[in-house]
Amino acid sequence: MKLNRNNKGLAAEAAALRFLQQQGLTLVHQNFSCRYGEIDLIMREGITLVFIEVRLRSNPLFSSAGDSIHYFKQQKLVRAAQFYCQQQAVASPCRFDAVLYASQDQSVPVWIRNAIDT
Numbered sequence: 001m002k003l004n005r006n007n008k009g010l011a012a013e014a015a016a017l018r019f020l021q022q023q024g025l026t027l028v029h030q031n032f033s034c035r036y037g038e039i040d041l042i043m044r045e046g047i048t049l050v051f052i053e054v055r056l057r058s059n060p061l062f063s064s065a066g067d068s069i070h071y072f073k074q075q076k077l078v079r080a081a082q083f084y085c086q087q088q089a090v091a092s093p094c095r096f097d098a099v100l101y102a103s104q105d106q107s108v109p110v111w112i113r114n115a116i117d118t
Contacts, residue, residue, distance in 0.1 A: 012056040013040055016099040019109050025050060034083050037076035042084065049094045051081045053115070056101040074116045 017027065020043055028049065029042040041052040053073075077096060085094065096116035099109050 008056055009054075012101050013054045015101070016052065016054040016109060017041060019099065019111070020052070023111070029084075032080070032084055034080055034087075036079035036083050039077060039080050039084065047092050049085075049090055049092050050097050051077060051084075051094065052097045052099060053077060054099045054101075077116060078118055 013030070017030070020041070021027065025043040025045045027041065028044055030040070032039045032042055039051050040054040041050075043050045043052060074096075081094065081096070084090070095114050096118070098112045098115035100112065101109055
């Protein structure tokens with residue numbers, strides 16, 4: 001079966017989830033979607049709620065995985081996270097992380113903690 005862009009993205013999210021669970025994070029919600037945007041993974045590390053954007057870039061001619069999380073995407077993530085926190089009455093500290101894959105080889109992720117400064 002040939003993987004299309006959506007399948008590659010889902011595979012990257014699954015790989016990121018496994019990686020982060022191995023690092024001790026616990027899944028709270030996957031693919032949270034609201035009118036403000038979508039958050040790929042919401043996980044907990046200790047008392048901190050972590051909103052995670054997963055990015056895969058297989059063609060370096062366009063932009064890197066990290067560069068693709070531009071200002072407007074960051075703002076959508078922040079608004080979606082604020083909505084989630086209000087909806088769930090979250091009172092714990094929060095942060096935004098990114099898990100980046102530079103190719104289809106999803107064995108070597110780059111995990112950036114505090115990827116978005118709010």
